Amino acid sequence: MSAKDFLFELGTEELPPKALQSLSAALVNGIREGLEGLLGKEQLANTGFKGYAAPRRLAVLATDLPTEVPESRTLVSGPPAKIAFDADGNPSKALIGFARKCGAEVDQLSEVNGKYSFEQVNPAQPVAGLLADIVTGVLEKLPIPKRMRWGASRAEFVRPVKWVVMLFGDEVIPCEIMSHQSGRHTRGHRFHYNEQIELFAGREYAETLKEKGKVLADFSERQELIRSQLLAEAERIGGKVVIDEGLLEEVTALNEWPVALTGRFEERFLDVPSQALISSMADHQKYFHLLDANDKLLPYFITIANIESKDPQQVIEGNEKVIRPRLADAAFFFETDKKHTLESRTEALKKVVFQKDLGTVYDKSARISGLAGLIAEQIGGDADHASRAGLLCKADLVSDMVLEFPELQGLMGYHYALNDSEPEEVALAQNEHYMPRFHGDELPQTKTGIAVAIADRLDTLVGLFGINQPPTGSKDPFALRRATLGALRIIVERGLELDLRTLLQAAADQYSALPAQDSVVNDVLEFMLERFRAWYEERGISVDNYIAVHALKPTKPLDFDRRVRAVSHFRTLPESASLAAANKRVSNILSKLEGEIATDIDQSLLGDGAEATLANVVAELESELAPAFAKGDYQFALEALAKLQGPVDSFFDDVMVMADDEKVRDNRLALLTKLRNLFLGVADISLIAG
Incomplete structure (x- = not known):
């Protein structure tokens, strides 16, 4: 199947910098999903998607996009075969109606899995004619909290739209989007090349804008260029630039052709707490600050200009003139505030x-x-x-x-x-x-x-x-x-x-x-x-570890955390699954009983073998673990309790808990209560998965 590159570009007034990345991602994902719905993921296996985002444009390039939606066949099911014909072999009204609905004759229907069906053929169709609808649908669903209108147009977008590019291969897809006719002309940098640029191939989009229009359309490329320029400027003056990632992203979204320039402010402002100066520079002017070898603020800042000036010193002086009153305000506020105690x-x-x-x-x-x-x-x-x-x-x-x-x-x-x-x-x-x-x-x-x-x-x-x-x-x-x-x-x-x-x-x-x-x-x-x-x-950490501890409602957060981590460790032990199941079994038995269960065990009522063994081990652990519970050493406690696996398994294999003799039954229930209480010293182990 043949394929072509598809390029869509929406040219606008300056887009909101903090929303630029999310708008670009939503546009790329929306177009990809739209094409997947049209062609299917398999047909797009060799298609690449690339988003471009700059202050005055959003663009998507889909490389090697199939040129047509292939023919497909759909099996439409109709009435059951047993009612399709009457006793004389004539087609029923239901069958005739179904054939008419499918635009077919009765003899074109076939029986499939007990029903008469019709194989509907969906002919192949060109993709080009469907792209405009996909793009329009995606634009309407972009995450824009508040849309605006402009001029006499009824179109709505986050900022006024100025041009639309729709290329499939080297041909324009004729359509109207946001009240603009599509074409092949983009525009260059507002100051360096504020003219139309004709495009003939989607793959040449970014390079053409860069070489001819002085626009870096690739957000990531601009961001890394700014980062490298910041580091170079900092090295030039012997300082360390602090690159806040949020500020870097915002500055990247504000500039099409970034150029880093270093300015200076008066050292007297360093008497003001550094964070006040940093906030003033970053929040109001989008400047990056610099530190010395001791991490003290230097009287410098780096600004990112959206122009490659022939006289950069004039641009620097302009920025210095702007920041001076800002820092002076901060100094004034600081000195004034110190005249009054907290x-x-x-x-x-x-x-x-x-x-x-x-x-x-x-x-x-x-x-x-x-x-x-x-x-x-x-x-x-x-x-x-x-x-x-x-x-x-x-x-x-x-x-x-x-x-x-x-x-x-x-x-x-x-x-x-x-x-x-x-x-x-x-x-x-x-x-x-x-x-x-x-x-x-x-x-x-x-x-x-x-x-x-x-x-x-x-x-x-x-x-x-x-x-x-x-x-x-x-x-x-x-x-x-x-x-x-x-x-x-x-x-x-x-x-x-x-x-x-x-x-x-x-x-x-x-x-x-x-x-x-x-x-x-x-x-x-x-x-x-x-x-x-x-x-x-x-x-x-598995949520049922939390649930097992939460069931006990410990009110000390540190104690709660120790218990959860102990349960998490316990589950790595080979004995944990069996003991969790045993705890669940004990819990089920005890929950069906009414009233309080005594915990005093009558040794004379204990049978030989598994019952006596379990009682002895439980008694030993009660004494051994009392100090561990007291100091919150729950991991040690659960590791010690793991030795109960053998005795517990043997008990349930060999002993009938609900014995006919009431005293024996109550004695065994008391033993199980003691067993359960040992585990409840940490968590309700019955609630964890095996």
Whole structure:
């Protein structure tokens, strides 16, 4: 079958940089899926798909695309053979109607698997005539939150469309897309070559734009070019450039012909906290900052220009002129903010609402303060420092610097606390209590920071659940799921022996009256323990390991984690499957009984052999494992319990549990209860798969 290259390009005004990659991926995937639906995956085995994305264009190149949809045959089933003809051998009305529906005569039908059927032939057809409909359908489904119209056109897209290229081989596919007639003319760089460029072959698209139009259409090629230019500029001035991948992607989406240029700012601005300068340069100007050998900020920046200037120094000076007032503002905010202590700013928090039913940010800070002091005592920290840090931890929110650069909250609190001569740990906690800010972020290091971080999250959880506003579905406006995972990470990864129920009760007691006051502790506790499921799934730990531990409802996250990891290890032992099955069998037997089962065993009622052996081993393990359970050494406990496999298997092979003699039966049930309780010291092993 013959094949040609298909090129589609949509020329637009500048596309939203942060959406460029997702739009390009959706366009490529949509066209691929459309063609797969038309031709089938097998027909596209030799077809390659390549997406191009630049500020003013989205394009897809499909190489070696078959030129026609091959002939196909479809078997259409009709009435059953037993009713197809009457007693005289004449075709029934059902058969005649079916033939008419298929556009065939009765004698063209055949019996297949007890039914009369018709083989419908779908003739081959050219692909070219179907491409416009596929592209149009894909464009309508692109992930565009808000579409716009332009001029008198009724077409809608994320930005005004300026031209459309549709080439199949060297021929234009005539059609209208987004109110534009398709053609073979693209356009070059807005400044370097703002003219039409005629295209004759899809495979020459990227190279033609690059050589003639001064446009790098390939996103990845532009990105790597920018990266190499950044590194080269940094080496030239003897610094290290910090390449934030998010900023790199955004800058790549903003430039068609990137050129890296290095500018400089006044060294006096280095007196301002470096992160404030970095935020100003990156967020507002899309500049990359540089560090010296000691990771200190250098008075340089690298900007990516979308033009290869004949006078680059003029471009550099222009950027220096733009960044100067930005940095001057940051310096002004910093110096002005230092004239007021964090403590004095807490008064302003009384006018900032945290949540209408939960009071102000000041109220929240007071609650954090009380809870943080309690947590600090339990983890061996300084309760006074934690209480002080909690009271001040939101004060920088009303500073001029944070109002201008919200992403600096916490960090500026740290600098202002140092300026106020607060203790080092109190200052560090101003920033640390926001950690982890995102998935995989670093955790607080100091005990004061840890205490305030946990207190802040638990207060939010209890407050929102207490007014009956838990997360629902995908809606989580206060990021309670993230707050929960953050608190769990801190407790587990910092090895803290904290009891969630105790802390949640303390958090709830700080509220005077919550609508769900009576149930809030249990509700939040269950919500937090349920978050462990996603935690372990992400780490590749089987979910039934979590379920086996969750059945016991341990309220200490560190203890919960130790149990899950012990169960995970236990399942690697050869005895685990048999013991899990035995636990399930014991659980089923005991669950059918009414009332409490005694655990005292009468040795005189034990039979010889398997029953006595199991009782002896259980008694030995009860004594041996008591210290292991006490100190949470669950892996050792389960390894020791693995030796029960032989005695347990023998017991069930040789002993009738539900004996006719009531005393013997009760004695055996007591033995099984002791056996089960040993495993329940770690988890409900009956819930894990064999």
